Amino acid sequence: MQRKTLYQTVYHRLRYQILSGDWPIGSKLPPERKLAEEWGVSRNTIVHAYADLETEELIYSRVGSGRYVQALPPPSALPRLHWKDSLPGGSALSAPSLMTELHALVGTRSALNFAFGEGGNHTRLKAQFAKGIDPLHILETSEADYLFPVQGLPELRSWIAEWMGCEQITEPSQVMITSGSQEALQMTTAILANPGDSIAVEMPTYFGALHLFQSLGLHLIPVPVDNEGMRIDVLEGILSRSRPRFIYTVPTFHNPTGTILSEARRQQLLALSEKHAIPIVEDDAYRHLHFNQEPPPPLKALDRQGNVIYINTFSKVLFPGLRLGWVAANRPFMERLTRYKELSISTNTFVQHALWSYLQKGAFQDHLQEARCHYQRQAAVMDEHLRQLIPKGISYMTPTGGFYYWVSLPEQVSPKELLQKAIEQNVVFATGDMFLPRETEQPFIRLCYSHETEAGIEQGMRILSSLL
Amino acid sequence: MQRKTLYQTVYHRLRYQILSGDWPIGSKLPPERKLAEEWGVSRNTIVHAYADLETEELIYSRVGSGRYVQALPPPSALPRLHWKDSLPGGSALSAPSLMTELHALVGTRSALNFAFGEGGNHTRLKAQFAKGIDPLHILETSEADYLFPVQGLPELRSWIAEWMGCEQITEPSQVMITSGSQEALQMTTAILANPGDSIAVEMPTYFGALHLFQSLGLHLIPVPVDNEGMRIDVLEGILSRSRPRFIYTVPTFHNPTGTILSEARRQQLLALSEKHAIPIVEDDAYRHLHFNQEPPPPLKALDRQGNVIYINTFSKVLFPGLRLGWVAANRPFMERLTRYKELSISTNTFVQHALWSYLQKGAFQDHLQEARCHYQRQAAVMDEHLRQLIPKGISYMTPTGGFYYWVSLPEQVSPKELLQKAIEQNVVFATGDMFLPRETEQPFIRLCYSHETEAGIEQGMRILSSLL
Structure with missing residues (x-):
């Protein structure tokens, strides 16, 4: 394989520091000479890289003061063009x-x-799952209540509330069944943020979420991740400078890094969310797939103020093709989510009933x-x-x-x-x-x-x- | 039952004329005396009703010129409020x-x-449908391609294209399977219009669409319906005065009135759409449930310019609980729809496979x-x-x-x-x-x-x- 030049290595390392939030938006970059020494490269390499980053509008100079990290402009959301034209190259939805x-x-x-x-x-799961399905029975019951309740099959919501067992979400009325966690995240985002709004997002992060946020034209404020998960110290700085609409996090078996947010940081994150009155969207798709040791409790379980909107899915523990996920959230948010969900009527009841009949057999654990x-x-x-x-x-x-x-x-x-x-x-x-x-x-x-x-x-x- | 007073009757009749678009936005109301004579009521009754309508901001006066129909303000879309507050009374999503x-x-x-x-x-259909379902086989095939293609199961799209048989939509690549026609309409609307934009809508119209449009904060320009369907003469006036983002119509067995847009009007509607370069969203949910006589062809079949975005569903001909509908549209629009659809990943493949296995049995016709x-x-x-x-x-x-x-x-x-x-x-x-x-x-x-x-x-x- 072709090796990168030293310049390329330095340039991309800088770029990564900025894009991942290691150097937060608004922070001052190290002076050229200092960084050159630290990284053991020539000052000229740093000068060159800073110049290129400035051209890309990732950083800017303030005369006599130095260089600073610039905010990425929010991508344009759905482009306003003649409806018959193809998508223009620049928009998020065109990539x-x-x-x-x-x-x-x-x-x-x-x-x-x-x-x-x-x-x-x-293979065994598929056979078990399939055995539990009586299509005629499911058709009859699912047709009986295909539209209602919009929040999803009550039996399934009760089951989820019980399974989750966390104090905050034992109420089935605070659970909604969605078409996978992706729909849950899409609706949640649309309710909490308008195009151009800022949100705080772990970087790197799940690309389905990233693609969604960019398509909705949101301005992403990156928060870096280390071995203990999201860097709460960096987040604190972000929250005191700007007001993101929400904080998106995968605190448990983070995608892509696999890290777990430590218990101490979970408490700090909740405290920050309370202090700044900014909700947390907790994406917990991997929680139940731990190895020998159980991970720390979800943020939602520790949340005493109703600041956490909790999203999970059956895609990872069962089949992705089921397209069944859920949201657990406080009552006012659930009320809004229900209204929003009505716009596309309801989550497939046929599949909800299929899942319910499998769960009733008790083989899930x-x-x-x-x-x-x-x-x-x-x-x-x-x-x-x-x-x-x-x-x-x-x-x-x-x-x-x-x-x-x-x-x-x-x-x-x-x-x-x-x-x-x-x-x-x-x-x-x-x-x-x-x-x-x-x-x-x-x-x-x-x-x-x-x-x-x-x-x-x-x-x-x-x-x-x-x-x- | 309590009878309405004469005043109430007159007032509500006026209100209906305005809200249904019989008296289009911007048109001049008949002078009080003239209308009183025409309707056989006292001039005072009309004066009183006009005054009340003016208070409601449904009409306005221009000094020395008369009274005119006013545009309804677009409802506010998702309200921007503290995320933990309940929905305020005024917003569309709060009703x-x-x-x-x-x-x-x-x-x-x-x-x-x-x-x-x-x-x-x-009952017979349910039994037939259920018989065709082999859950294990469906699980295996649907899991194999749960995500892709985003447009839906290719076999199902080919089947639909063939069934529709209309020249414009025989290409399976121009068909997308959606979670019912409601999702199709929601995505189409979100792509074509932003909050505050105008759209032209038959009045009265399907309440699922109405609720959707209002929740998205769209300004609705009513187009009245008579025995031959949408009043194209009124639409023409609307299009020459304002530029709605699209025209929404249920041309065949209109919901709620049951009327069929005549063939002559279909041609006129298409001509207007071409002239003004405004797309038509055709909701055709009832087409296949005609009695003795086949209805005129869909607008989409007559459309030579790719101006029609066609929406249909299996909910009425099979079961609503399937939540399977489809969109047929020209390539650039389909490209955008695909990007939008990716945001929530894809339509339930389990159910798509279930439908496909039923259709293959050939009992559908x-x-x-x-x-x-x-x-x-x-x-x-x-x-x-x-x-x-x-x-x-x-x-x-x-x-x-x-x-x-x-x-x-x-x-x-x-x-x-x-x-x-x-x-x-x-x-x-x-x-x-x-x-x-x-x-x-x-x-x-x-x-x-x-x-x-x-x-x-x-x-x-x-x-x-x-x-x-």
Whole structure:
């Protein structure tokens, strides 16, 4: 593979610091000479990189004062153009979506898929689930209440409230069933923010959320993530300077980094949310797929003020194709969500009834236990291969749940080139820039171990190892 | 029942003329004396009514020139308020939705339901449909492609394109499967119009659409409907004065009036749309439920310029609980719709596969034929009862398809009072004002014959007859 020049390495490292929020918006950049010394490069390299970043409007100079991080302009939301014209190049909705691109890569489906965070092939689960479905019965019951209640099947909401068991969300009236967590996030965002509004978002973050926020024309304020999850100290600075409409977080088995927000930070985050009266949108899709140890309780469970809007899904613990997720939130928000949901009538009742009839059989807890062991084994297989790559300059944190390894490559390796080479050998993964608001070279890739069999992981990892 | 006073009758008649677009926005009202003569009431009654309408800001005076119809202000879209507060009274999303209200009325489900445009109890269809479903097979295939393509199952899109058979929409690539026609309409509207924009809408119109448009903060320009459907002459005036973002129409078995837009008007509507370069959103949910005679072709089939965005659904011909509809539109629009659809990922593939496996059995055409006969018989039962009420001052047009009778009551009868009395006797229907953008007394009710059995229709109609 072609190595990056020193300049490219420095430039992309700077760019990543800015886009991921490591250097927050408005903060002052280190003087050229100081940074050059720190990074062991020539002053000229830094001067050159700063100039390029200024041209890109990622930073700006104040005469006699220095250089500062600039806010990314919000992408234009739905473009106002003649309705028959094709989308113009500049708008958020015109970019070929990452999802579509990745899918094109998976293509024939014969590729080894480390790219998508989809559940594995639980053959036993499918048989169990299918056995519980009596189509005629489901048709009859689902037709009887296809429209109502808009919030979703009461039995299912009660079940969820009980399962969650958290003090704040035991009320089924505070739960809504949605078409997957993506719809939940879309409605929540549309209710809380208008185009041009700011929101605070972990960077890197789940690309489905990123794509959604950008398409809605929101201004993203990045909050960096370290080994303990979202950097609350940075968030504090952000909240005292600007008023984002909400804080979006995946605190447990964060996507893509796999980190867990520590208990101390959970309390700090809630305190900040209360102090500034800014709601938290907690995306908790991976919570139940922990390995040996249970993660800390959801923010929602610790939330005494009703500041958390909680989103979860059956996609990861059962099948993504069910398209069933849920929101738990305080009453006024649920009221608004219900009105919003009415606009598209209701979540598929046929599938809600199908899920309900499976859950009633009581096999879910056993399945969940099996799934945890299953993913833990798969993670272990991937880990073995990754460990052997440490001497070659990669690093990573071993996840304790969820679906992902977030792997830091040697800075000279281009993740995009690596992906190209991998595709040629039929392996697909996600590059780090897919989780940032702007395309940028950064030395990360995300490897998902949930989709392939152990043999598939072995095979794919051998290919990746040979490429590195 | 309490009779309306003469003043109330006059006032509500005026209000209806304005809200339904019979007197278009900007048009001059007849002078008081002239109208008083025409309607055979005192000049004072008209003066009084005009004054009240002016207070309500439905009309305004220009000194020395007369009175004019004023545009209704667009409702505020999602209100910007502290996210924990309850919805304020003034916003569109705060009104308890009609759907929810009506549903509360149906309540225990023991009520005779003439209110909802839902399909009947096709026992045979349910059995047939259920027989075609192999849950394990569907789970396996639907999980294989739960996300993609975003446009929906290719086999289903091909089937639809072939079924529709219209020249413009034979391309499966120009068809998208949606979560019912309501989602199709929601996405289409969000793409074409921003809050505060104007759209031209038949008045009265489908309340699901009305609620949607109002919730999105759109300014509605009413276009009246007569026996031949939308009044194209009025629309022409509207288009030359203002530029609505699109024209929303249910041209075939219009909801609620049951009228069919004549072929001549279809051509005129398309010509106007081309001339002004304003798209038409055609909602064609009832097309396939005609009685003996096929209705004129859809606008989409006559459209040579790609000006029509066509929306249809399986809810009326099969089950509403399937939540499967579709959009057919030109390529640039479909491209945008696909991007928008990605925001909530995709339509439930499990249910798409279930429908596809039913359709493959080939029983659909037979079912459709049966359903047509079934609804025609039910309409006939209702007709018999209605005919006997003509001497009591009611009037109506006999539908030739669809689900509804739009019944004009004697002007002195209050539909709301009638509904109250009916509810006491366990019969529910929709009052005319539910199909207008503002609550107003108007002498119409909509009776839906699709939901009840023939015996149920008999019983309900006997109760209504006794009340009138």
